[in-house]
Amino acid sequence: MIVRAMSSSTQPIKTVAIIGSGLMGSGIAQVAAASGHKVTVVDQSQEIVDKASASIQKSLGRVVKKKFPDDSKAQQTYIADVMSHLSLQTDAVDAVKSADLVIEAIVENLDVKKSLFSSLDKAAPPHTIFASNTSSIPIKDIASSTTRLDRFGGLHFFNPVPVMKLVEVIRIPETSDETYSALEAFGKAVGKTTVQCKDTPGFIVNRLLVPYMMEAVRLVERGEATPRDVDIAMKLGAGYPMGPFELSDYVGLDTMKFIIDGWMEREPNNPLFSKSELLNKLVAEGKLGVKSGEGFYPYNKK
């Protein structure tokens, strides 16, 4: 059964434009298409969107193995059906012209996000709702680049999107009740549990998770344990599915650095937000984690 969210004008959200086709954008596109929405995914080059298409198909391959075990025909039909709801392109302005909902999942940088939303605001129809998947930037700061504050909110998904069951729905004071309801309904329509949070640094999950991950890095910097032993300890001693170094590599060390730098700028005296030389060094060397082939650990380059 296809469950669709409602847009702020109480029309069902049928079409979704997702800007950014990296780790998060491709995952959000997958779950939105799988729940029957018409999805357009945008990134900066054809090469990047081709890579995203391949990664969505690979991820769907994992989904169908569970959904239709031992039925390769049903697996192929399902993948083809989901992919038929998806198109990938490089023109964001064109993509938002027919979108009921725009979800931004580009680099964690306020100026870049504002510049994108400012141009999309002029191109999207009046009813279109805008949402950011930012990990750490205040939604109100991003929304200030548009004229649709009442139709703006945060939709914070988790990595890997097809597996993680939560979406945080964030409202700013101007977000209308209709917009909030539509965002919440969209989260549910793509199969997630939603929680509400005010527009505070890191919302709920990252406000607790990122200081923990950064403290693990500082523990290693102080020479108290190796990353490997910290990871083993937190998995076996605290029941986490990944240790903090594995998780940092999975999230992306550039994203981690953007998050902590942004918070430190806002609250320079908060020791939970203090920077790490080790993290900065790895990012400067291009060691961004799984996506670049190396972070705290080496990975097989794909």
Ligand SMILES: C[C@H](O)CC(=O)SCCNC(=O)CCNC(=O)[C@H](O)C(C)(C)COP(=O)(O)OP(=O)(O)OC[C@H]1O[C@@H](n2cnc3c(N)ncnc32)[C@H](O)[C@@H]1OP(=O)(O)O
């Ligand atoms: C910073 C941001 O703002 C916020 C964030 O996102 S913070 C990060 C939040 N994410 C986490 O904390 C992730 C923690 N890690 C985990 O939960 C697990 O390690 C994991 C789900 C990533 C992988 O699980 P693990 O058991 O180690 O590996 P694996 O067996 O390959 O995968 C488990 C299941 O998920 C599925 N899966 C994993 N990745 C998938 C993907 N990208 N697409 C589809 N399915 C996937 C697998 O097929 C498998 O399904 P099965 O159990 O039916 O066989």
Ligand SMILES: NC(=O)c1ccc[n+]([C@@H]2O[C@H](COP(=O)([O-])OP(=O)(O)OC[C@H]3O[C@@H](n4cnc5c(N)ncnc54)[C@H](O)[C@@H]3O)[C@@H](O)[C@H]2O)c1
């Ligand atoms: N990585 C995570 O675990 C995670 C989890 C939740 C939220 N987020 C947030 O989601 C957003 C995306 O993170 P990600 O991990 O997917 O990053 P990523 O680096 O994997 O992907 C970002 C993509 O955005 C594209 N991009 C950059 N500027 C663009 C523009 N102007 N127009 C179109 N595309 C553009 C890049 O080419 C890249 O493909 C960030 O705001 C991040 O903080 C990340």
